[in-house]
Amino acid sequence: MCGLAGLFDSRGCREIDGATLRRMTDSLAHRGPDGRGEHVGPGIGLGHRRLAIIDVGGGHQPLYNEDGRVVVVFNGEIYNFHDLAVELQSLGHVFRTHSDTEVIVHAWEQWGEDSVRRFRGMFAFALWDEDRQTLVLARDHLGKKPLYYGALADGMLVFGSELKALLACPAVPRDLDPLAVEDYFAFGYIPDPRSIYRAVRKLPAAHLLVWRRGEASPRIQPFWDLGFHRPAVTDMDQARAELIERLTEATRLRLVSEVPLGAFLSGGVDSSAVVAVMAGLTAEPVKTFSIAFDDARFDESAYALRMARRYATDHHSRTVGTDDFSLLDRLAEIYDEPFGDSSAMPTYRVCALARQRVTVALSGDGGDELFAGYRRYALHARTEAARRLIPAAIRRPLFGFLGRAYPKADWAPRRFRARTTFQELALETCDGYFQAVSAIDDAGRARLFSPAFRRDLQGYGAVEVLRGHMRRADTDDAVLQVQYLDMKTWLPGGILVKVDRASMAHSLEVRAPLLDCRLAEWSAGLAPDLKLKGGEGKAVLKRAVEPLVDSDLLYRPKQGFSMPLARWFRGALLPRLQAMAAGRTLEGSGIFDMDEVRRLVGQHASGRHDHSAALWLLLMFEAFLSHAAQVPLRQPGEVNGYHV
Structure with missing residues (x-):
């Protein structure tokens, strides 16, 4: 894996300022400790940090x-580069390396913008013709690799693999984007294409x-886009057989490496499936890595x-205390913008463990999204079935009233929170799902x-993110x-950001078959x-890997990386919460009603x-x-609006 930056x-x-380009490039040294390089020409500068894999x-x-007229800097892997190289050589292109990167420049020469449709992998690149x-x-197609950019008022475009690369350029404004703040407190992350800064955007996946x-x-x-409009496979036996074939091929492609390679093994369905398939494709024992908790x-x-025992893997595990929140401030450095998934902490730990022995690790990411594994999918399906049975003229006022009248039970398991269910039934499909996934409701x-911040939102609500995508579904x-x-x-905004930053902080490449x-x-x-059969998610994936994974592991309740936040906030982290509520950082931003912040802290602490x-x-x-306040600004006092 690598890091790229440019102007x-x-x-x-x-003339491109060489010192600025070097600062931008070297801010990404963790993504590429094995080398650096730059291309500087009239009005163009490209920087690269390399993690050598192929x-x-x-x-x-x-x-x-x-002829040196097309140049690229690239982050990722093109897994089908051998086949593409053979095709391009037959068309007259001359290759000087055995790197997958070289395929990109020749593919651009041959096919132009259509070249990206032929790439099978994870990638973010900048190419100058x-x-x-x-x-x-x-x-890339699913957004595994990040790419930020900012178009400045003077016509300069600044871009890089992480926000920190852009912030190394003194000309980039640091005004916070109120809409991104609203998105963050709704979703727990900032979805593409926004970033926390007005002047910086994320290039969306497959763009x-x-x-x-x-x-x-x-x-x-x-x-490119995923098309769900024509289900082509309806038979379970056909689907399970074909799934194993496709997963095996996808895994085989991701085993090409000139450096040590292993896999994450959480004990869940997805990582277990990947490790089982890997074990059948490699002669040596698979190196596997997991995190254990003391609770x-x-x-x-x-x-x-x-x-690990079933497949005789070379297994390594590290126990983490469930009261280990020492990474809290480190996460702010890694992610560059607000990121609210607490499982980033164990993810960071397992990446650190893996990097001690390998440079590449395969993961089970994507199984829940591709095969409907989240519990919320079954809940949404039931809610939507009820929603479609009851006319909106009856449903909206009836369930809206019940949602307001029913006591809030935020202490209870999700399936017992009748108030939330009533509120969702009162809403239309997209708005109901938004309420189900919101970290904090409207x-x-x-x-x-x-009040001032709400006025500056000008009526914007984070649900608009989902509405925009729903129109294209x-x-x-x-x-x-x-x-x-x-x-x-x-x-792309939560799962893949979490894994990319946590792994790249340790110069570890993660591949997801x-x-x-x-x-x-x-x-x-x-x-x-x-996918969702009788309320059971990932049905076809579980059926497909039944010969490879123990049945009680496949069909046990989903757990995942979760942290005991409620306990932390009534115990060891309570003093930090109280300091936050009494301090100047949040208040000075102008974004928050500090009386409400103090109320939340007090009510939680009381139980x-x-x-x-x-x-x-x-x-x-x-x-x-x-x-962010520690990142050098252009000049003191030049941050406008909501500030850091």
């Missing part, structure tokens, strides 16, 4: 075509940014150990924000619709009841309510503000 003058050929000796970047005076930024010098603005367009309520390590966010099936929403939001774009396309063509989700988001936002 592009869209209006002319101004063609360790010859794959240095930036990398050029035969001197003859066409054109810059191309691209991000190109193309900017020809002299044009007023870049062209940003999709090159049985959060610990899955026994299941991971069973899988009313809670309205109370949390200051080409299906009316309830489960497929919310799968599509998660593939556009939670997967279940997120192969061809496997994803096939999964979108499965009939919904093959009357569980506000742990909201308090964690506030704590991580405060950590972000504190860290």
